[in-house]
Amino acid sequence: MKKYQQMIESVSRSGATAAASEHSIFEELNVTIDHFDRSPLALIQILHRAQELFGYLRDDVVQYISRELRIPVSKVHGVIGFYGFFSRIPRGKHTITVCTGTACYVRGAVRLLRGIEKQLEIESGDTTTDGRYSLRCARCVGACGIAPVLVIDDDVHGDVASKRVKNLIRQYK
Amino acid sequence: MNAQEFQTWRTEAAQKLALRLAGREQAPLIDADVIQHTREVLVCLGGSCISCGGAHIADCFRDRISAHGLHANVRMVQVGCIGCCDLGVVVQIMPDEVLYRRVTEADVDRIVTTHLQDGDIVEDLLHQSEVGGHRYQRAADMPFFKHQVKIVLENSGIIDPENIDEYVARQGYDALATALLTKSPNDVLADIKASGLRGRGGGGFPAGLKWAMLADAPGNSKHVICNADEGDPGAFMDRAVLEGDPHRVLEGMMLAGYATGAAHGVIYVRAEYPLAIQRLQLAIDQAHARGLLGDQIFATEFCFDIEIRVGAGAFVCGEETALIASIEGKRGHPVPRPPYPTQSGLYREPSMINNVETFANVPPIVRNGSDWYRQYGTEKSPGTKVFALAGAINNSGLVELPMGTTLRQVVFDIGGGVPNGHAFKAAQTGGPSGGCIPAAHLDVPLEFDTLQELGSIMGSGGLIVLDDSSCMVDVARFFMEFCVEESCGKCPPCRVGTVQMLHMLKKICDGEAAPDQMERLEGLADVVSSASLCGLGITAPNPVLSTMRHFREEYLAHIRDHRCPAGVCPKLLTFTILEDRCTGCSLCARNCPVEVIHKFDDRKQYWIDTEPCIHCGNCFEVCRFEAVHKE
CATH class of the missing domain: 1.20.1440.230 (NADH-ubiquinone oxidoreductase 51kDa subunit, iron-sulphur binding domain)
Structure with a gap:
């Protein structure tokens, strides 16, 4: 039952797993599917695992899950589309998340977001053309005490003034 | 595990925690000599402190302690959120209870040599009051902590959340043992009813009533669900409980299971809280290993198991029926009630959903009785409430206060007021389901019903302070x-x-x-x-x-006037350049998307043609000399 721990670790290892063979990634996915006895009730948990393993929910992976759990592929896509956490397009190497929760909003999150959009020349939800950065907004990351908050990959940066952002982002290459 | 074994375990665990409990109620006896010579360094690893580099500071302490050969008498402990989130990384030295704030790598060595080795306090790392510059040695003396009553957060910041022994040392699983061995399910139910505990998720529905509905529901397969999908922006108290004291939530759920006849628990936690998920899973594994979860707990007939379900980022899943759909792997669509979840919930079986903080209140109520609980708070809203204080406020963080504390006390006595010379304008409670309380109602006691009268709600406890620079x-x-x-x-x-x-x-x-x-x-x-x-x-x-x-x-x-008094709404603002401040650097002109900023023909300064201006505010943002004026 160290599943969730693995889940968390696998996110940070995502660069390394990409190099591993397709086959073994599907094998890893199978472990999770078997763990839940192929139950359709575990669809969301399995999608979580798939997204960590593959980086995003590729069409063939979605079809595979649909077959294994015996859920129509339309329904699987219905679930994927409903939840903001799932993505059907590849993410950049680094994900930059700007928290736009109330506390961050009050302390200038929008200004922060606009600044990053300008720096990276993309809008929230997009990925830079070189595939290096994806930019998205979060509802609230629960670190309101140090608003405004910026999350790059797994690192939370608090009290981010617009001026510091440029250098901060450049540290992630 | 039987009662005897539990008792032995508890005594041993309490002994190990004696240093941290010194001077508190029911603390085990401890040698004066030990207090004199041993120290514990508590490093806060709550969400905010982690983002300030808490994990690294913890490593540094471990490193420096052994480098100075102090490891025999000094121990580093990683604890959950201490509460003063804007002061991270926060470090507390026990048993002196000295709190150091904003500790950086460079400070670690000073604390180790000056405090731990020589026994002197590092003055400049103590928290300083905004007015008067008074330095506080002990956390308990800080205004931020002085007014708090900790029931839900009694262990957060004190114990290592990854160590079940430390929870047991703080009377953890005591309530469960007492309930299973000496009380009937009805007794536990009666305790909760008598305590007047109301659901802390937002609505304030009496927990005892909900539990009774599940207890009365027919059928053998029932479910207890913990709603840990803390979706309100600006709320982070459940996160602190899950990350700082996860066993408390498990124990609360087990007691609910015992009282209502349910044997299965699910914690629905949001994916944005990976550390909470990790610590909950660890806590569940530890409880299993000790026989506190599973079959025949404390050698009684009671069986209970808990599993985790991870959400996927949908706010609506905080709603009961949507949450159930999501646990079942479906789109989180709510369905009409009735039937209520207590009639037909998870897998169409009777289920009951309570929020994290509600469950966290249960063990102390069962342990100490409903009369004890009712001494805190008000007649209609007994107990305490954890607030996540954030926004335009000096001391942000988590505070636990008796219900009925006034907004003024929270914002000014505890929160230290509004920073940067701004004035208090409103407090927003209840997130997107709540409302704003203006300065005129600063003396409103914070409890479920009074907030509702003002058109807001208590919500899950997010309290965001807005100053006069916010447009309502x-x-x-x-x-x-x-x-x-x-x-x-x-x-x-x-x-x-x-x-x-x-x-x-x-x-x-x-x-x-x-x-x-x-x-x-x-x-x-x-x-x-x-x-x-x-x-x-x-x-x-x-x-x-x-x-x-x-x-x-x-x-x-x-x-009516096409004017935004707070100067926020861009379309209603007019931008002008103050000639005496303009240095002619041309930065604003270069950043103007519609090119309406021009240089005067006869001097170096610039001016804005206000007619075609689109009020984007770029010039205001980029100007380094505060020469762009908006009103």
Whole structure:
């Protein structure tokens, strides 16, 4: 039952797993599917695992899950589309998340977001053309005490003034 | 594990924690010599402190302690959120209870040599009061902590959340042992009913009533569900409990299971909290290994198991029926009630959903009795409430206060007031389902019913302070935007109504609203709240209605005078360049997307052609000499 721990670790290892063979990634996915006895009730948990393993929910992976759990592929896509956490397009190497929760909003999150959009020349939800950065907004990351908050990959940066952002982002290459 | 074994375990565990408990109630006896010579360094690893580099500071302490050969007498312990989140990384030295704030790598060595080795206090790392510059040695003396009553957070920041022994040392699982061995399920139910505990998730529904409904429901397979999908922006108290004291939530759920006849528990936790998920899983594994979860707990007939389900980022899943759908792997669409979850919930079997903080209140109630609990709080809202204090406030973080504490005490006595010379304008409670309380009502006691009378709600406990630089129409628009995006789309009043309300609010912000816009907005708000299916839609108009009620003048200024008094809504602002400050650097002109900033022909300064200006505010943002003026 160290599943969730693995889940968390696998996110940070995502660069390394990409190099591993397709086959073994599907094998890893199978472990999770078997763990839940192929139950359709575990669809969301399995999608979580798939997204960590593959980086995003590729069409063939979605079809595979649909077959294994015996859920129509339309329904699987219905679930994927409903939840903001799932993505059907590849993410950049680094994900930059700007928290736009109330506390961050009050302390200038929008200004922060606009600044990053300008720096990276993309809008929230997009990925830079070189595939290096994806930019998205979060509802609230629960670190309101140090608003405004910026999350790059797994690192939370608090009290981010617009001026510091440029250098901060450049540290992630 | 039987009662005897538990007792032995508890005594041994308490002994190991003696240093941290010294001077507290029911602390085990400890040698004066030990107190003199041993120290524990508690490093806060709550969400904020981690982001300030807490994990690294913890490593540094471990490193420096052994480098100075102190490891025999000094121990580093990683603890959950201490509470003062803006002071991270926070370190507390026990048993002296000295609190150091904003500790950086460079400070670690000083603390180790000066305090731990020589026994002197590192003065400049102590917290300093905003007024007068007084330095506080002990956390308990800081105004931020002085007024707090910790029930839910009694262990957070004191124990290592990854060590079950430390929870047991703090009377953990005591309530469960007492209940299983000496009380009937009905006794436990009666305790909860008598305590008057109300659901801490937002609505304030009496927990005892809900438990009784599940207990009375027919069937052998019942479920206890913990709602850890803390979706309100600006709320992070459940996160602190899950990350700082996870066993407390498990124990609360088990007691609920015992009282209601359920044998299965599910914790539905949001994916944004990976550390909480990890610590909960660890806690479940540890409880299993000790025989506290599983079959025949404490050698009784009671069996209980808990599993974790991870959410996937949908605010509506905080609603009971949507949450159940999500646990079942489906789209989180709410369904009409009745049937209530206690009749037909998870897997169509009787289920009961309580929030994290509600469950966290249960063990102390069962342990100490309902009379003890009722000494805190008010008649109608007994106990304490954890607030997540954030926004325009000096001391942000988590505070646990008796219900009925006034807003003024929270903002000024505990929060230290509004920073940067701004004035308090309003406090926002209840997130997108709540409302704003203006300065005129600063003396309102914070409890479920009084907030409702003011058009807000307690919500899960997020309390965001807004200063005079916030525009209330803009705040209403912010929350409406949130509701538009999070509306699940199932029922039209919410799906269509919120979009239209947002449209109207945008018009007001842009100064394009018709004179009767407010009446139309109110009319639509009424439709949305009365015709929507679930709580999301029903409460979505609250932020708009409460700001219209308390800040009517500000709305009128936008609509009638095309003016934004707080200087926030860009379309209503006029940008001008103050000639005496302009250095002619041309930065604003280069950043103007419509190229309406020109250089004077006869001097180096620039001027803005206000007619074609699109009010984007770029010039204001980029100017390094504060030469761009907006009003």
